[in-house]
Amino acid sequence: MAQETEESSRMRRGERWSLNGMTALVTGGTKGIGHATVEEIASLGASVYTCSRNEDDLNKCLNEWKGMGLDAHGSVCDLSSRPDREKLIDAVSSHFKGKLNILVNNVGTNIRKPTMQYTAAEFSFLMATNLESAYHMCQLTHPLLKASGVGSIVFISSVAGVVALHTGTIYAATKGALNQITKNLACEWAKDNIRTNSVAPWFIKTPLVEDFLQVKGITEGIIARTPMRRMGEPEEVSSLVAFLCLPAASYITGQIICVDGGMTVNGWYP
Numbered sequence: 001m002a003q004e005t006e007e008s009s010r011m012r013r014g015e016r017w018s019l020n021g022m023t024a025l026v027t028g029g030t031k032g033i034g035h036a037t038v039e040e041i042a043s044l045g046a047s048v049y050t051c052s053r054n055e056d057d058l059n060k061c062l063n064e065w066k067g068m069g070l071d072a073h074g075s076v077c078d079l080s081s082r083p084d085r086e087k088l089i090d091a092v093s094s095h096f097k098g099k100l101n102i103l104v105n106n107v108g109t110n111i112r113k114p115t116m117q118y119t120a121a122e123f124s125f126l127m128a129t130n131l132e133s134a135y136h137m138c139q140l141t142h143p144l145l146k147a148s149g150v151g152s153i154v155f156i157s158s159v160a161g162v163v164a165l166h167t168g169t170i171y172a173a174t175k176g177a178l179n180q181i182t183k184n185l186a187c188e189w190a191k192d193n194i195r196t197n198s199v200a201p202w203f204i205k206t207p208l209v210e211d212f213l214q215v216k217g218i219t220e221g222i223i224a225r226t227p228m229r230r231m232g233e234p235e236e237v238s239s240l241v242a243f244l245c246l247p248a249a250s251y252i253t254g255q256i257i258c259v260d261g262g263m264t265v266n267g268w269y270p
Contacts, residue, residue, distance in 0.1 A: 020045035024102035032206030036234035042070035051077035100144035130174035151194035186254030195253035202260030228261035
């Protein structure tokens with residue numbers, strides 16, 4: 001009897017660190033952090049659905065993941081478009097039979113310039129892509145997450161929403177808003193057994209920052225400001241995203257966790 005209890009305990013521990021049988025939607029999963037997140041979550045046993053604006057990029061990734069034995073699917077979608085978001089959720093609901101365990105709001109972009117130089121069109125574009133899309137995705141997926149019985153939402157935010165950075169005020173505003181939405185939904189939707197957390201990266205080696213890093217002195221400044229003296233890798237973000245979705249993280253909600261090599265706690269350590 002004692003042996004059976006020990007075996008049962010080991011099985012339960014194993015289940016806590018697995019996503020077997022779970023379903024996930026990761027937006028913008030063909031590049032950078034999104035790409036790493038699809039692979040991380042799928043490798044832990046989840047069936048993953050993703051999207052991209054570029055059909056060629058999407059098909060290339062889907063073929064690669066199929067070759068890796070990962071259960072990954074997807075469709076073309078422009079997350080800045082409300083009709084496209086609604087069409088995406090119809091596809092996800094059909095694919096997963098009306099239930100969803102995990103939503104990773106990953107899509108985001110930036111336009112870096114001084115505040116006085118932003119146009120109304122740029123403001124609307126960044127707000128629609130970074131903030132409105134994530135907010136609407138939460139609304140659209142809520143019935144699916146609730147129906148699954150165990151739901152988890154993870155926002156890919158930024159340390160720009162935690163401390164002041166030279167990355168543009170509109171981008172910072174969208175990320176700060178995501179962090180606050182994280183806290184509100186964690187409280188509002190706890191009754192539906194939906195957890196909500198936010199992952200806030202510092203500079204990560206992704207296509208989004210490649211051009212910015214070419215500016216003279218930028219890379220050196222980033223490294224000098226970071227106690228670990230390097231930029232992060234996409235996998236160092238996706239591992240935290242996956243953890244927050246695991247049953248092992250079942251009592252963690254409403255948190256904004258920085259993945260930044262110590263940057264946000266560095267008052268002045270030259």
